[in-house]
Amino acid sequence: MSVIKQMDEKLANMIAAGEVVERPASIIKELVENSIDANATTIDIFILNNGLKEIKIVDNGIGLNEVDAQKAFLRHATSKISTEQDLTRIKTLGFRGEALAAILSVSKVTLKSRQKNSNGHYVKYEDSKLIASGVDSLNEGTEITINDLFYNTPARLKYLKSEFSERAAIIDIFDRLALSHPNIRFSLTIDEKLVKETYGNEDYFSLIRQIYGSNVLRDIKTFDETFSNINLKGYLISPQITRSRRNGITIFVNGRYIKNFPITQAVINGYQQFLMTNRYPIAVLSIGMDPYLLDVNIHPQKLEVKFSNESILKYQIESIIKNTLIDTKHKIAENIEVIDRTILKDEKYIKESLDFEYNEEFRETSNNNLQKIPEMDYIGNLASTYLMFQNEDGLYLIDQHAAEERVNYEYYISKLNDLEIITNNLLIPEHLNLTKEDLVFINNHIKQFNQLGFIFNSETKLIGHPNFILNKDLEDSITKMILMIENDEEVTTQKLLNDLAKDISCKASIKANKRLSLQEVNSLISRLRRAKNPYTCPHGRPTIIKLTHYQIERMFRRVV
Ligand SMILES: Nc1ncnc2c1ncn2[C@@H]1O[C@H](COP(=O)(O)OP(=O)(O)O)[C@@H](O)[C@H]1O
Ligand SMILES: [Mg+2]
Known part of the structure; x- marks a missing residue:
């Protein structure tokens, strides 16, 4: 007995739909791309309930005639390519002729269209069957409405991420589509609120401002x-x-x-x-x-x-x-780097590893009085950024910002021993400046955050945090955690704090271009002297550079 049957059109389309249109955002992408291919200069997107209740796209493109308005929903039906050669020179965004067929199989669709110098018309589909059609008045262009998405594929509905993720995905795809077409005016209205809008005036700077x-x-x-x-x-x-x-x-x-x-x-x-x-x-x-x-x-x-x-x-x-x-500033830096490398090598007390990592050894060595920075006299500052010193060996430049970073980093690290996680509960949820993607991410990894003492309410607002993290560093610590989880690293308090220390130290450090008083210079240098690794900032950039007398003389061609 033969058991193989060819699937009917509807079943085949539903299966294909899984690949083309897996979530509301991918439907929006397909529909907007159709509008772009139809040379629209204005595309308005309206969403209800994250697209599950309704997605409506209105464009002012070339439209479809009455016959094509029905043909468009057939599988492999496209106006964009017709020969095999066409496949090697695709200039349109669509070409596979399967999006509308796929969407039809998982939702209820109404399409209205009007071409130049002709009347408007509409078609309405339910259960992949045409249930109504006729004349309709509308502006030139096409309006397509998708209702009750995935109503007949409950499994697909279940696989959708949280409402929050779906909304974030919609906004993300909107941003990319808008960025890719500066000549088109886009708008996005979610639950009757205008959320985003671009001007379509080709001005890329204003477009970037709208988006970012x-x-x-x-x-x-x-x-x-x-x-x-x-x-x-x-x-x-x-x-x-x-x-x-x-x-x-x-x-x-x-x-x-x-x-x-x-x-x-x-x-x-x-x-x-x-x-x-x-x-x-x-x-x-x-x-x-x-x-x-x-x-x-x-x-x-x-x-x-x-x-x-x-x-x-x-x-x-x-x-x-x-x-x-690279601008001219950085070109000069390259010269210094050459000198810097040769000099650093000369210094016998310089450790191999430039990037300081927290380890047990630190506790033992931090108190010994190893002289790592030589005795030298302060002679002034350069560009309110570099402190200049001299001694019998030559000239030293200290990057005040990098030095301060190093000092703060080691200070924080030394504070971070033997921590016990105690959560501080907040009476009022803390407002954090996190991106929508970050919030989605937190939602999806809530357990790991809870383990370290970060507690969020149902709206992903922070209502508790580990007591050793100061309010001002909350955003940073959460971003760090996202990163660790994303890189599949084990998330531990020590690691978080170590990472955080690098950031905190950077933030807290003196900003470049601030002229330090003599007292501040002395304090900075004495703290730098006590650092375990005074030669680099926590990110690996040098804190101190030396030009020997010999090198200076060579530059002036006094010696060869
Ligand atoms: N907004 C629109 N304006 C004009 N024509 C459209 C629009 N949307 C779809 N069409 C027509 O319907 C056809 C089928 O669309 P689709 O299933 O997305 O396949 P594809 O875009 O790969 O051709 C398109 O080739 C196009 O001719
Ligand atoms: Mg298409």
Whole structure:
């Protein structure tokens, strides 16, 4: 007896739907991409109950005629490609002709459309069947409404993350779509409240401000370069403003938002020398290239692409970003680094390991009076940032900020022994400046946070924290924890505090460009002398640099 049956269209579509439209955000992505492909210049998105009750997208694009309004919902029905060759030169965002069919199989859909110089019309589907159609009056363009999403696939509903995650995912996809099309005016209305809006005036700076907030525009750097027919445009937010995760990096290829690990890594590498460890930059990179060099037909969601020239691309991206971020200040720093390395090697008391980590040894050695910083006389300050000293061996420069960081770091570390976790309960929930992604993350890992003494209420507001963490450091400590969990590290109090100490010390340190009084200089140097590792700041940058008399004389060609 033959047991194999071909699935009917509806069942096949429901199965495919699992891949194309797994959550409300992916439906919004598909529908907005359709509007973009229809040359819309205005796209308005309306959401009710995180998209489960209703998703409505209104565009002013070219629309569909009455026949196509029905054909559009058939599986593999598309106006965008027709031959195999077309597959190698895809310029539209859609091409697989399966999104509408998939959406239809898991929701109730109404589509209204009006093309130029013709009448408006509508179709209404339920249970994948046409239940009504006719004329309708509307502006030129298309309005598609998705109701009761996943009503017939309860398992899918169950797999949705918390309301909070779904909402965060919707906002995230909105941001990426808006960033990839500065010429389109987008708006997002959630539960009848306008949440986000862009102007569509091609002004990328105003767009970035709309999406990331105005503070990122400070020190933003841009590039626009073309090599072997590939155009790279970048908007590099200052490395001073970073995130604990990679999601601040947005990459487009020919206007398509993509997820691509090697290219994302190239962006991070370009930023590397300016970033603190475990921090990631915010940047937008737009790649324009011949579609022929690109395969976007890898996954139904079309988020992945394969570049035929990936390694050159990576190299170019990394070096362009590096060069864009480097300014003259940093070029001079390179010279110093050369000198610094040779000098540091000379110092017989310098330890091999530059990056100080908390360990038992610290307690024993911190009290001994090893003379690590030589006796020297203060001769003044340079640029209110570097303290200058001299002795019979030569000239010393101390970076006051780096030195203060080191001193504070060791101070905090020394305080961190034998901690017992006691939670301080807060009467009023603490307001923390965390991103929506952070809150989602906390929600998903609430146990680990509770273990260390961080207690949140049902709205992810902090209502208790470990007693050894000061209010001002709460945000930092939570971000640190997110990072550790994300990197699959075991989360321990010691580790958290060690990491935190590096940050706290950095924050508490004297800001560069502050002129220190003689008393402050003396106090800083005497504390630095007592540090276990006075030569680097907790992030590994040097605190002290020495130019020997010999080197100075060589620079003046007095000796060879
Ligand atoms: N907003 C829209 N405006 C005009 N045409 C649309 C719109 N949405 C969908 N269509 C038409 O419906 C077709 C099917 O859409 P879809 O299932 O998403 O497949 P694809 O985008 O891969 O072609 C599209 O090729 C397009 O012709
Ligand atoms: Mg599509």
